Amino acid sequence: xxxxxxxxxxxxxxxxxxxxxxxxxxxxxxxxxxxxxxxxxxxxxxxxxxxxxxxxxxxxxxxxxxxxxxxxxxxxxxxxxxxxxxxxxxxxxxxxxxxxxxxxxxxxxxxxxxxxxxxxxxxxxxxxxxxxxxxxxxxxxxxxxxxxxxxxxxxxxxxxxxxxxxxxxxxxxxxxxxxxxxxxxxxxxxxxxxxxxxxxxxxxxxxxxxxxxxxxxxxxxxxxxxxxxxxxxxxxxxxxxxxxxxxxxxxxxxxxxxxxxxxxxxxxxxxxxxxxxxxxxxxxxxxxxxxxxxxxxxxxxxxxx
Amino acid sequence: xxxxxxxxxxxxxxxxxxxxxxxxxxxxxxxxxxxxxxxxxxxxxxxxxxxxxxxxxxxxxxxxxxxxxxxxxxxxxxxxxxxxxxxxxxxxxxxxxxxxxxxxxxxxxxxxxxxxxxxxxxxxxxxxxxxxxxxxxxxxxxxxxxxxxxxxxxxxxxxxxxxxxxxxxxxxxxxxxxxxxxxxxxxxxxxxxxxxxxxxxxxxxxxxxxxxxxxxxxxxxxxxxxxxxxxxxxxxxx
Numbered sequence: 001x002x003x004x005x006x007x008x009x010x011x012x013x014x015x016x017x018x019x020x021x022x023x024x025x026x027x028x029x030x031x032x033x034x035x036x037x038x039x040x041x042x043x044x045x046x047x048x049x050x051x052x053x054x055x056x057x058x059x060x061x062x063x064x065x066x067x068x069x070x071x072x073x074x075x076x077x078x079x080x081x082x083x084x085x086x087x088x089x090x091x092x093x094x095x096x097x098x099x100x101x102x103x104x105x106x107x108x109x110x111x112x113x114x115x116x117x118x119x120x121x122x123x124x125x126x127x128x129x130x131x132x133x134x135x136x137x138x139x140x141x142x143x144x145x146x147x148x149x150x151x152x153x154x155x156x157x158x159x160x161x162x163x164x165x166x167x168x169x170x171x172x173x174x175x176x177x178x179x180x181x182x183x184x185x186x187x188x189x190x191x192x193x194x195x196x197x198x199x200x201x202x203x204x205x206x207x208x209x210x211x212x213x214x215x216x217x218x219x220x221x222x223x224x225x226x227x228x229x230x231x232x233x234x235x236x237x238x239x240x241x242x243x244x245x246x247x248x249x250x251x252x253x254x255x256x257x258x259x260x261x262x263x264x265x266x267x268x269x270x271x272x273x274x275x276x277x278x279x280x281x282x283x284x285x286x287x288x289x290x291x292x293x294x295x296x297x298x299x300x301x302x303x304x305x
Numbered sequence: 306x307x308x309x310x311x312x313x314x315x316x317x318x319x320x321x322x323x324x325x326x327x328x329x330x331x332x333x334x335x336x337x338x339x340x341x342x343x344x345x346x347x348x349x350x351x352x353x354x355x356x357x358x359x360x361x362x363x364x365x366x367x368x369x370x371x372x373x374x375x376x377x378x379x380x381x382x383x384x385x386x387x388x389x390x391x392x393x394x395x396x397x398x399x400x401x402x403x404x405x406x407x408x409x410x411x412x413x414x415x416x417x418x419x420x421x422x423x424x425x426x427x428x429x430x431x432x433x434x435x436x437x438x439x440x441x442x443x444x445x446x447x448x449x450x451x452x453x454x455x456x457x458x459x460x461x462x463x464x465x466x467x468x469x470x471x472x473x474x475x476x477x478x479x480x481x482x483x484x485x486x487x488x489x490x491x492x493x494x495x496x497x498x499x500x501x502x503x504x505x506x507x508x509x510x511x512x513x514x515x516x517x518x519x520x521x522x523x524x525x526x527x528x529x530x531x532x533x534x535x536x537x538x539x540x541x542x543x
Contacts, residue, residue: 174408177401181409184398190380191358191390192455193413 004263006146012259013159014218015232019112019167019239019255020248021210025262027183027246030104031094034111036236037229038118039082039208043215045126045222050074052134056200071135086208089114098200100197122226123167131224133160162213163252170248179203183246235262235279238286244299254297272284309465310371310494311357311388317365317518318356326352329366331494334463339485339495343396344515345355345539350391350498353515354442358390359383360369367479370463384413389456392499393467396452400443403432403451406440410455425454446477453484463494470501482508487496502539506530 014070029089034303049072069077093114097107148156156269170176181189182199211229213290218228225231235258243254265271290295310333319325327349331363334340342350356424357368359380364539370386374520378386399404399429407425431447433452440451449469456464470478482504489495497507503508506512509526522535527533 018380144514176408177405178412180401180405184400185395187360187380188392188395188398190360191382191384191392192385192409192411195379195381206529 002035003147004267005260006143006148006152008147008154008260009146009256010152010217010221010264012256012257013156013216015235016222016252016255017162017210018214018232019243019251019258020163020235021214022206022236023240023243023246023248023251024166024179024210025203026240027248028179029094029098029200031111032104032108033207034108034233035115035118036211036231037227037231038115038122039086039211040229041119041122041224041226041235042084042085042213044219044228045079045213045226046212047071047214047216047219048126048131048133048224049073050077051164056134056274066134071133072121074223075216077092078216079209082212082215083205083209087201089203089208093100094199094204095200101221119227119230122214126224126226128226133219133224135220140225151220155220159217165235166210167249167252175199177204191207200248233283237260238283242286242296244296247296247298250296250298255295258286261283286305306491308339308371309369310334310336310370311496312372313353313357313365313368315357316353316363316368317350318361318363320352320361322364326518327356330518331520332513334494334496336462337492337494339489339497339509340512341497341499341509341512342515343499343502343512343529344507344521344540347517348515349518350515352465352518353406354390354467354496357383357388367442368442368524376458378393381413381496384461387459387462388457389457389461389493391449391464391465391466391469393471396445397440397448397455399439400416401440403440403443404436406451406455407432407458413522414459421458421460425458429454441478444477445473446480448476449473449481450484453481457488461493463496464488465524466495466497468498468500470504472500478504503530512535 017035018040022033025031027034048066050067050069051071052068054065056066056067090141094107097110126143135151136269138151140147140149170179178189178194178199181192181194182196186196215229218232236255237259240251241254242258243252261282262278265278266275268281271277312334313330315331316327317325317329318327328390330349330353342353344350352361356363359378361375367374369375370388375383375386379500385421398409401409411421414421429450432451440448440487443451454495466485469481485495497509498507506526506529511524512526512529514522514529522532524532
C-alpha cells in the first residue's frame with residue numbers, strides 16, 4: 001500500500017490544482033463548470049502542440065505540424081492559452097448569460113453542453129490516440145519513502161509551490177480579497193467601488209490557467225488523451241466537495257486526499273485484480289466523510305440572519 | 306441647507322424590461338438633510354435606491370448628483386461621486402473579517418485608506434475590538450453598524466440606507482438610528498427607505514410617500530406624520 005503513496009501524491013497534486021481552480025470559479029461566479037475537464041485537456045494538448053518535434057504528424061488531422069519549442073516554454077505557453085480561452089468563454093458566453101439573469105441550473109446545463117462540444121472537437125482535431133510529451137524516459141528513484149521519477153518530483157514541487165502562491169494571493173492581496181468579496185456578494189462589491197465584471201474575468205483566467213497547469217501535470221505523469229480531463233472530472237468534484245465547496249484551501253486538501261485515496265486503495269487486499277474500481281473506494285470514503293461533516297472538511301457553518 | 310446633493314426627475318426603472326416598478330419619481334435631497342421615503346410594499350422605495358446606484362437600468366428620467374447628470378452610471382463608479390449605499394439584505398461580506406470588509410469598502414480610495422480606517426475604528430470601537438472576526442459571526446445589529454461603517458469609510462456626502470431597522474431588536478434599532486443621527490450631524494445627507502414609517506418620519510427633515518411607483522405625497526416629516534391622508538393610507542391611527 002505504501003508503494004502507492006508516491007503515485008497517490010502525484011494524482012493528488014493534479015486533482016488538488018484542478019479542484020482549487022474549480023472551487024475558485026465556483027466560489028466567485030457560482031458556476032459549476034463541467035467544461036473544466038476540457039480546459040485541463042487543452043493544457044495538455046496545447047503543450048503537445050507547442051513541444052512536439054516539427055516532423056511529428058499525429059495531431060490536428062495531420063494537417064498542422066507542431067512547433068517543436070522548448071518543453072518548459074511550451075508548458076508556460078499552454079497555461080497562458082488556457083487562461084485566454086477561459087477569459088474568452090467569460091466574455092462571449094458566461095457574461096452575456098449572467099447579464100441576462102440566466103439561472104444557475106441553466107448555466108450548469110450550458111457547461112455540460114460546452115464540455116461535450118469541446119471534447120468532441122478535440123477528438124476531431126487531436127485524434128483519439130493516446131500520445132506522450134516528447135520527453136525521454138526516466139527511472140524511478142526513492143525520495144524519503146516515495147518512489148517517483150525526478151521529473152514527477154518536479155511536478156509535485158511545482159504543484160505545491162503554486163498552491164502556496166494561490167493561498168497567499170487569496171488571503172493577502174487586494175485582488176484576492178476582492179475575489180472573496182465578489183464571492184460573498186457581487187452587488188455589495190459593486191457598490192463598494194469594485195468592478196465585479198473585471199474580477200470575474202480575472203477569476204475565469206486564473207481558474208483556467210490552473211486547470212491548464214493540472215492538464216500539463218497529468219500529461220507529464222501519464223499521457224495526453226482527448227478525454228483526459230473528463231476522466232478525472234468526478235474526482236475533481238469530489239475533492240472540491242470534500243474540502244468544503246467554495247473554500248480554496250479546502251479544495252487543495254480535499255483534492256490531495258482524494259488523489260491519495262484513489263491510488264492507495266489499489267494496494268488494498270480485496271482490490272487485487274480490480275484496480276479499475278479504485279475510484280469507487282475514494283468516492284465511497286468521500287460520502288462517509290460528508291455524512292459526518294456535511295459542510296466538508298474545511299467548510300464553515302455560518303450564522304444566518 | 307440649500308445646496309442640492311441629489312435630484313431625481315421622473316425616474317422610471319424596473320427589474321425586467323418593459324415592466325417598470327418606478328413610473329416617474331421626483332425627489333430632492335439637500336445638503337445635510339435627512340430625507341425618508343415611505344410607502345406600502347411594492348411602492349418602489351428600494352427600487353429607487355437601486356436605480357440611483359446603477360444596480361438596475363433607468364429607462365426614463367434623469368438624476369443629478371451635485372448638479373451633474375449621472376443617470377445609469379456604472380455601479381462601481383457611483384461611489385466616486387460621494388454616494389454611499391447600505392442595502393437591506395447582504396449588507397456585509399460574511400466570509401471576510403471586519404477589517405477586510407472595511408478594506409473592501411475603501412476600495413476606491415488610494416492614499417487615505419489607512420487614515421480613514423483608523424477614523425472608523427475611533428468612531429466604532431466595537432469594530433476595532435473585533436477586527437479579525439468574520440463578519441458572518443456578528444449579530445444583526447452589529448452587522449448593520451459594520452455596514453454603515455463600510456459605506457462611511459469613503460466619506461460620502463450622501464448615504465442611501467435601505468431599511469436599516471429591518472429585522473433588528475428595539476434596542477438595536479435605537480442604536481442604529483442614533484448612529485445615523487451622528488453621521489448626519491457630521492455633515493452627511495441621508496436618504497432613508499423605511500418600513501417603520503412613524504419612526505422614519507419623526508426622524509427626518511422631509512419625507513416622500515410613494516405609491517405604485519409614483520410620488521403620492523411629500524412634505525416635512527412632522528407634517529406628513531399628522532397628515533390625515535397619510536395616516537389613513539399608511540400609518541393607521543396614531
